[in-house]
Amino acid sequence: PRGPAMRCSPLNLCEYETSKLVRIKSVKLGSLKWALNGVILLVICIMLLWNKEYQEYDLVVSSVTTKVKGVAQTNTADFGEVVWDVVDYSPNEEKNSFFVATNFIVTKKQKQGKCPEVPHYGTLCRTDNDCKKGLWDIRSHGVQTGVCVKFDVTTKTCEVSAWCPIENTKKPPRPALLTSAENFTVLIKNNIRFPAFNFIRRNILPEVDGNYLKKCIYNQRTDPYCPIFRLGDVVQGARENFADIAVEGGVIGIQINWDCDLNRFFNSCLPKYSFRRLDEKESNRTLYPGLNFRFARYYTENGVESRTLYKAFGIRFDVMVFGKTTVFIDWLIGTSCYSKESQQVYSERKYESVQDRQEVKHTHTHNASLHLHPGLLLV
Amino acid sequence: PRGPAMRCSPLNLCEYETSKLVRIKSVKLGSLKWALNGVILLVICIMLLWNKEYQEYDLVVSSVTTKVKGVAQTNTADFGEVVWDVVDYSPNEEKNSFFVATNFIVTKKQKQGKCPEVPHYGTLCRTDNDCKKGLWDIRSHGVQTGVCVKFDVTTKTCEVSAWCPIENTKKPPRPALLTSAENFTVLIKNNIRFPAFNFIRRNILPEVDGNYLKKCIYNQRTDPYCPIFRLGDVVQGARENFADIAVEGGVIGIQINWDCDLNRFFNSCLPKYSFRRLDEKESNRTLYPGLNFRFARYYTENGVESRTLYKAFGIRFDVMVFGKTTVFIDWLIGTSCYSKESQQVYSERKYESVQDRQEVKHTHTHNASLHLHPGLLLV
């Protein structure tokens, strides 16, 4: 009895096993079967789509360059008429973001020296004993000298070695000095590449002509493909009020979404722009609102170094490029469907072959659709 | 014989095929079956978890702003008492990182002119023939004029057109000038968003109150949610010695990990901070240790431009935000389990229907649990 099994094993390749089937005519079970098949296929496709959603953010290799344009004029008591151009209000360039200062606290002619600290808890003093040489804390503007000096007629504070005079104003001016920055424009150049398909594209579309680009301003409806943005529109697109955000500053995200269907023609691969505030809005709820940083311009006059300190409040625009392609999904769903079909083909084949067998068998086995081993016939 | 098969095909929808089963009572095989089922389910779940681990880094859209505070005082032979504030030691802001200079090589009053190159292999000379006009290499500070001049009493080097005098010191001072930067603090504001769920969160938790935020300093145990960090603690958290890293500089990663379970209540979505040195530690093993870069302040005195060159050694803190959500995993495992269950339901159904059939059949087929075609009964 073992013999035949042994003999059989070398022939494994030219052997085909299929499970014996029973066909039950039943609407309930039939529909249940189809329902479950549908659900499973659905789940697979949803999983694929979800995965793509998640991968969306690392699919694309992108390069961004920005160029801000515009001038603003301020007329303040301290400094008189001043014109600000891009070099003044956008001091530092960055790769995927640009900063536009909209508000300033300027402290001129600071020199290294000794002066009274601005009064707040911990710096107020009556005698030198209230101060400690070398002491400083997070809010200090300098290192205490250990002397208690007059800050103004009423108050005395500890003296500090620092850049004097010390920046005094705490709150930024309202309204912001450069509220007109609303009318500044920025040109955003974005080149993308889908490494998987080595497919390159840029947001200055080849089809648009130069004269248009010279004048156009982005508008979601009328000019959705103009790469020049009015800052006011961007902030508005993020559902913010420019005059408000200009005072304390903030972070606005400019999202460029490349939803490319590489199956279709290339002109179906277009940038979609969207705007959103990235930092906390409610400046009353948060202790450290907005965005500001300090920078200085250094001078020397007859050998003595001095500086003008700028506390710049402003908006940082982060350009975030997302990209996804649908080719991969189609491909996968394609295969999954294909395999589904192939299985049907497969099972159909199976039946054919069974039919073949049955032609040489008696009907009752046919009804029971028994698949019998050809070897049986030899018996 | 073909006829019935033909007639059958239109009824395909209301037809249900199941493979004929044989039930074998065997502890060995039974346990093997369950073991394998367990293994397969395990593998699926592990795969899902792994995938999430990998996707962790692109799940979250984040914005980071930082603000360094603190002052330091240095007292050197060349420059006397100098106070350094954030504008001095943190010259350039960046989006997701900030630099704090901890050590300096300062070269004052550089002017465009001609001066002897610092002596090293290739710049030493005896006569003008040893120098070549226009020559420069990677280590040059200027372009050779072709003249050989005295560098000091003993050595002669090729003259170069350069910013003179040339920065001479090679090694940074030990200990670092601004070792007290250890006590500087940085406020890190991080707003995140999980685009898939449009779920927003920030690291300044709404539940903590203002007075706490004014004073708190991050501490893994006592204050794990304070967004203000003492630089010394950060470096220590990365298992580094501040005094050491301050000399040559380095790169420290501040990782903010948002491990959010969106299934639970939002207060289960909290930032976890961790610190790690990102660059090579052993400065003896590496030829180009630490981190330093040069910047200059430019002046004009009576029409002649001069500059003060700063070679700043310091620590760059890269803020890296990771985020993952468990909702997706749960969802998937849920479905996979669901489908597993559904299969059981499914198979149970199958048995029911079979049982139904068997009531009208003779026991031996029942024992063999043969699933027979209803058509058979008509025979």
Add this chain to the structure above:
Amino acid sequence: PRGPAMRCSPLNLCEYETSKLVRIKSVKLGSLKWALNGVILLVICIMLLWNKEYQEYDLVVSSVTTKVKGVAQTNTADFGEVVWDVVDYSPNEEKNSFFVATNFIVTKKQKQGKCPEVPHYGTLCRTDNDCKKGLWDIRSHGVQTGVCVKFDVTTKTCEVSAWCPIENTKKPPRPALLTSAENFTVLIKNNIRFPAFNFIRRNILPEVDGNYLKKCIYNQRTDPYCPIFRLGDVVQGARENFADIAVEGGVIGIQINWDCDLNRFFNSCLPKYSFRRLDEKESNRTLYPGLNFRFARYYTENGVESRTLYKAFGIRFDVMVFGKTTVFIDWLIGTSCYSKESQQVYSERKYESVQDRQEVKHTHTHNASLHLHPGLLLV
């Protein structure tokens, strides 16, 4: 009849169900079966590989520091001999990119004041009525004062409050001033970490010795692991002409690809460098070619602030670090293969057990390879 089924359920664990098989000897079906198995396995593996390709970009946590070296000398009519060192031509450091200015438009001694706007459409005027106080547009250099003044002998333009004199030249000089930047070098330090495996590596390989690193220059063939790059080589590697790109500027990507097989020994984990231009090349086709930005140096002379405005055209090098590991794929394919094998084992087991059964059965059932319920034997 129901009874036994009931009795059976508690014993479910020690029960094993397998579908009744029919073995059909048929080369056609056999080969079809194997072909389909092959296809399915292939599809699975391809899917895995694709997924990895897509995940490639978020697998690695990396830190990059760069250091540019080199000096250039320019000799122009306006400024005479000037030496440019890294501080001059690389004004702002960034985390994963560095900028090298190759061309300049310099406007010296700008002061806040009033001067005629440069003539272009919209600024030309005959009388003051053609100008409007407070008016400015994107191309303005200042805010109109409402007065029409002489720009030169032939043309009159609207006067503006601005930094005067206004930068006039439109086109950058050809050839670029700092074409010799081609010979500058950059040291790129890149430390990576695969968080999933906590595996750390840096591009300055431990095996290479210091003397080599002091002299070496990257070359794809001869020195593929030297971390020092000649800018000219990088641009050439991106299939660009340095002299061309130097005029208008551009963006070049330096890709560091870590293709690590963590299954093998670590020395199989090496960086691969590749270069590619990221922005639009054809400057004639695009309206806003190349890359440039403005920065200024501010001075005071006897109390009056002035600045030198630099419009810097140059190349931004974006260092992009990619990393992938094959361990995960192997692991997965491993499991999939394992499970495949396990299934074979499984099915083999099945047959064994069947064989066992058959020894006590008559041969025709054996030929038909009927799997019968042990219970049957008791009947």
